Amino acid sequence: MSVARLPTGGQVGRDRTLRFSFDGKSYEGLQGDTLASALLANGVHLVGRSFKYHRPRGIMTAGPEEPSALVTVRRDAARSTPNLRATQVELYDGLCAVSQNRWPSLRFDLGRLTELFSPLLPAGFYYKTFMWPRTAWHQLYEPLIRRMAGLGEAPLLPDPDRYAQQHAHCEVLVVGAGPAGLAAALAASRSGARVILCDERPRFGGSLLCDDRSRIDGLAATEWVTAAIAELAQNPRVRLLPRTTAFGYFPHNHLGLSERITDHLAEPPAGLARERLWQVRAQQVVLATGSIEQPLVFPGNDRPGVMLAGAALRYLKEQAVMPGRRVVIVTICDSAYRVAFEMQAAGARVAAIIDLRPDPSPAQPDGWQQRLRQAGIAVETAARVLRTRGRGHVSAVEIGRLDAAGLPTGQRSIDCDLLLVAGGFVPSVHLFSQSRGKLRYDEALQTYLPGDSAESERSAGACRGLLSGLAAALQDGAAAGAAAANASGCAGEEPRFEIIEDSTAATAGRLPRAEAAVSGPKAFVDFQHDVMLKDLDLAMREGFRSIEHIKRYTTTGMATDQGKTSNVNALHHAARGLGKPVPSVGLTTFRMPYTPITFASFAGQARGEIFDPVRRTPMHGWAVRQGAVFEDVGMWKRARFFPRSGEDMHAAVARECRAVREGCGVFDASTLGKIVVAGPGATAFMDRFYVNDWSKLAVGRCKYGVLLRDDGFVYDDGVVARLAEDRFHVTTTTGGAARVLAMMEDYRQTEWTDLDVWLTSTTEQWAVIAVQGPRARELLAPLVDGLDISAAALPHMAVVHGTLRGMPMMLFRVSFTGELGFEVNVPSDQGAAALDAICEAGKALGLTPYGTETMHVLRAEKGFIIIGQDTDGTVTPDDVGLTWAIGKAKPDFVGKRALARPAMHAPDRKQLVGLLTRDPRVVLEEGAQVVDVPGQAPPMKLIGHVTSSYASATLGRSIALAVVAGGRARIGQTLHVPMPGGEIPVEVCAPVFYDPKGARLNV
């Protein structure tokens, strides 16, 4: 039998022992233990080292609020979870846990030396000590701090487990399955409402699980819990979710729940998800989240063996673990007395109750004083713990009183091996606050309670301040459950319970929170972040007045526990120090998650291959077979280049460019956005939307369209074909397809409701195969089933319908390369077959596949812009030389009015020009800045930047496009591109480097 386990009692399975290890040492526990209760049963109190000072820390609580007992649980190299609260880790056979933040071992930790330097680590030390010199931060301070201050380590291997996600809808979601939550769920479910009841603990029942004296409806409390669960479980409209933390309350009653499915199992079945993330949309929410007991602040309050009184009661009643034999209890409220009675009854010696209140008895139930006398428990009133003693573990407390000047008097020492602390219960308003409900300060409880709701939500039981007694919580829960059911349209009735209450279970009484803290060395407020009372004092001395600022400066409440055991004490101390009432000091914000949630549960199935959708063209397999190197363009995979053996990108692109200029190349252009604009109003719509004049465009002809926003800046471009009088085939940039269609819909639906026109995305209807180069016609002519594609029949910028080896085809004579070119459009499912036919026919002509990189070089040689590369949302048509595209006679089009503003014609606007480096081998960097006066010291006067830059195989030299202030007037001038290696002289030229007259197009 473990040293601290009682021979009987508790709710643990005693038929089998579970073996587990902590820091390599083997121990035994029981089914129903948490790691914390099992360690305490084995007499292990030292479980971790603190974040900043590496002070030894023990188990302070029994729940999610635990600030200190953080451990790593390891199943294997990849399944290692850091920073788990030992108080929430369910024990299983073979569990392996290790402590954190210690080196080389927990007992002998060199990091403890930092405590010697603690005067150097005051509040705000991040902001002060390490400001200067800058290099020392990277080389010295940060590595040092990272080694010495920290929590657990994340595993380096990918997470091998599966994580599920599920959406759920219900009339009533009840968060918390303590007395109030169970009563709410019973009331709501009896109305026929769909109910979801979740609780973070493995068993429902909450505080009833450690109450073996109260009776409900004639049953012992735990039996009543069993009966309530049975009733709920057999109702098909009720979903029970134990081990499920409601961690986030999002707008419109959307709550995030994290269900732990396998973490408590010794051998999780293969294929079972480790966790499930629930997204619940509830018509009504009942918050029954209970309350959290607070510690007290005094010197040495962090020593192992100091524990919250309510936590000790839970260990005693739930796991039959007595965490100490000689107990001192320090309290500011009545809850400690019940714990004293129970500890004493279970065999511990309660040496004293130290009650801060001068006369606690008037508010206490009759008979307490007699019971205390019978049990031989001495009560010291108006007293406090002045400090604790002990090496590693508490061995004695020094108690005394404070005189009017705040100086200690009447000190004496009491030996003990367990110091229980009862700082009063604070309603757990985290989720209420997350829901943006307004908190109000309650003077009696000296804490914040739920006020006005922002959502369809109600709080019930302890979380709304009903801290005194079971009957109040149960009946409040029942009322809330019935009201929630009614509000969701079901007929809820409030059940009445017959309750015989444990007379000692009162938890409140007067709460002298403000005077409770005792200053002195090592008086901790935030145990996880090692923030002491004196740090708060320092922050206030330095002028911080708002609790939000004090919090950030001292980092109190900013650890992974979000201050569940520190915010209230910090707030009261700050209010006292500033001489202001608590509500005027403010309240820090509660944020999701309530307790830490794994990243993996948010990711769910969206990992690896399916992290993000991938779009592949119908000819993707062909490109793979051709050895393409792909690049991501939006969600698309596009072939960037097709290296042959031994080629790097530069060589491959040079070869592909030559093939297109001298023979013919083939390119997959399927990703181009395609929108059909059709209907009687189609021409008017196009005239209003694009800058161009569409009325004169003949059916069967194409035009380069330019789209502006109404602010006058270029937004998209693309070739538009008129397929019929009332039908346009619009192409957009690959990345712009969705936003152009959205913008069209906006104007169509909300501005131009007079137009009868409809818009259809056809991007994925068509596979587009660009065949480009002087031999393109020669290649295609035999394939198009007798269609005349001669220069006379199908001139540049024309479109014709036909067939390609029997496949339906729209054939565009268009070119983004400057060469004779065609774009073969066939239905997507025939794209691969069409491409195979083209490639087969192209063998004799040396048809060469080319990718997006070659496409970029070829278009840059011709000065064709790429939206988003040569433009950036501040570029007018004139800036990039597209004024010619504007239909000037049109009274209006999107962007026309803005173009009339004087600033849009300023002569020093940045204009698109070409740049030729003096040394033809030098390729400028895209994004490099351009200056006109060489030799400037920084900051230089910048007049533009390089937008596109390539090595041109065709021209045998580098070329670049740039936007330069007043650029067109500078053609012929020499400018400079300052780079780390020196300034690069460049000559400004027109932005068309190859075939400026377009002779190669019109053949």
Next chain:
Amino acid sequence: MLLIRCPHCGERPEPEFAYGGEAHIARPADPAAVSDDDWAAYLYLRTNAKGVHAERWRHTRGCGRFFNALRDTTTDRFIATYKSGEKRPEGLR
């Protein structure tokens, strides 16, 4: 995640929608007749309401239609949604 009632489809979760900025800002019928300042105001000036705000939404991943909504920007509560072209409902706070 907001729950938004499309006037054409009913309540749907926020990811089905795209926000469309402030509502009831009509593009001037004759832009040429508008001064530079007024055009700039049309383009850029918005009320940035704290409280009830009339705004456009589009049910992008549903019916595809634009509609208008009154939303309290301090609470995210939707007070009303109504079809494009309909008048802003009066008297709602």
